[in-house]
Amino acid sequence: MIKGVITEFANNEIKPYAADVDEQQKFPEEQIKKLSELGIMGMSIPKKYGGAELDNVSQTIIMEELSRACNATAVTMGAHASLACYPMVNHGTDEQKERFLPKLASGEYLGAFALTEPNAGSDAVNVQTTAVRDGDDYIINGNKIFITNGGKADLINIVATTDRSAKHHGLSIFAVDAKKTKGFLLGKKEDKLGLRGSNTQEIVFQDMRIPKENLIGGEEGKGFKIAMEVFNSGRIGIGAQGVGIAQAAFDECIIYAKEREQFGKKIYSFQALQFMLSDMATMIEAARLLCFKAAYLKDQGKKYIKEAAMAKLYASDTAMDVTRKAIQIHGGYGYIRDYPVERFYRDAKITEIYEGTSEIQRLVIAAELLGRGF
């Protein structure tokens, strides 16, 4: 039933605004409100805290359907549900959960996660942002870039080092009530190739004072482990996003191929086109199943690191390949903004980059295949 409801909702309430969201770089505020009303912003949160507590396969379906309709909306929700809620749900203290989860579940609070810095991305250990204990508080200094929802979020999980000499054992994550905290400043808002309606912004901390109760899990040094878990889990969502983009592009191709005539025939009657469509559909289905498998393993409480990395790697490849072919099928019309496939092409590229580049995914897969430290 979830699939049916979400598909209908996405088609009627999200998709019609996607072109506008992209064109005007308009943050999908209204759409997020509607998602909140449906309980989707709380899909990953336990029922006890007002969430829907969905299984991972259902969450994957929702992510795919929203991405198919509007990527900027999907990633805004995805960053909230996976990056912001996950650490709190799985590692927050009871007091932190009570304080933040009901607000995140209802959509009153929008969430974000801040790891990336000018010199720390794929190399997560190199975080320069510092958190220094001062009485009952921590004082945080530093800056984070490319933060999805950074300029809009109420709750931001910030990765900072509490002990630089301990390297990754010195990282900790702090929940920051961004709009209520002094010393939390907004930096440059990015002008992007795709996902143009999504908010991606630099955030700056200047002697930002955070009560020690906001250290996630209440214990220093757990940050790296939590962050890696967040990414493992989040990869399934990015995979689903790739599948959604590819499916959207493919759907447009079917419509166009049945409309467009050349040499006195509908273009779908040419084998060159049929072969492309067959390859596209096969890749999409394979990518979708990889995402489902990773989600299923996670639901079963089994190890899913390798499968999640494979799902993200293959689905983002699929998104790139399918959207590229989709423009080719549309010919000149595919290159102009009157048709949505150029947007899908621009939106697809990021899936190969964020939450671990495709290169990092290959390293993760190799490490799982060969054992760590091979």
Added chain:
Amino acid sequence: MNIVVCVKQVPNTNEVKTDPKTGTLIREGVPVIINPEDKVAVEAALQLNGNVIVLSMGPPQAEEALREALAMGAHEAMLLCDVKFAGSDTWATANALAAAIKRLSYDLIICGRQAIDGDTAQVGPQLAESLALPQISYVQKIEINENKIIAHRELEDGYEIVEAKLPALITVTKELHKPRYASLHGINSAYEKEIKVLTAKDIGADEKTVGLKSSPTKVKKIFTPQGKSAGVKLEGDIKTVCQKLICILKEKEIIREF
């Protein structure tokens, strides 16, 4: 207020295929949904803030349609499911629904105007007749005033305002409400609720009034009517347009010169 809403599960397409041999719908492999105007009926009932009971007759998989109505917020659900009901036409369907509803306490019955598969718009009115209730069909606006319902009834070129005493039956059009989407919480709780599955015996239905054999309608043939061809647009000033029109009408021998 107790409100009974009748819903039908239908194939999710307007291009329903029929079996040329039996003249019945081919249901296999077609995705199914709640009939859109029945969903409007559910929405209308929810907005009246009563206790909402959804009722359907159909094969076991029709449970899914009831489940969706529960997810939207309906309180109870019942499915009339029995081989004895199979093949019922609109009259026999109305008889079965009436037998089930007689056993309930209700103030209002809401049905969708018509289903997108059969398009008959008959079950609602026949159900009202069977229960000897006042009925208002094609309702696009409702107001409840103590024990009365005041409804705007959609006509081709306007609407009329009709009042009826409760209990009554109304059939609603999509102009009435935009149905809500089931929320994730609603979906979760829908799977925790029970759907009562009732047989002909359970509802004490008279077997001579339900099912294929008791149905007075016999389907002789089902075919797809040819679509109307696009009209011709005449352009130019009034004089040329009129001359062209006269020529065409003459060609078709619709008018003649004496």
